[in-house]
Amino acid sequence: MSARRRDLRHRFFHARGASYHGADIAKIGFIMASGFEGPFGQFYAVARARGWRQAELACGHDVMLDMPNELAALLLQWT
Helix, strand or coil: CCHHHHHHHHHHHHHCCCCCCCCCCCCCEEEEECCCCCCCHHHHHHHHHCCCEEEEECCCCCHHHHCHHHHHHHHHHHC
């Protein structure tokens, strides 16, 4: 990643009151599509270790297509 792009990402996150690079970001969560065989299980474990909100939906990778109502309800619950 270029230095310019890193700087833009850094400014983007700080402009919204969040932080970046290892610091806590308010209201972050991880939704695991548990019906999808992919590499994301390892990241779900990392999210748990970081204390992020977590949820699992038993569907394929395209959660918004497979379970739109459940996804919308979850996102509304998290806001």
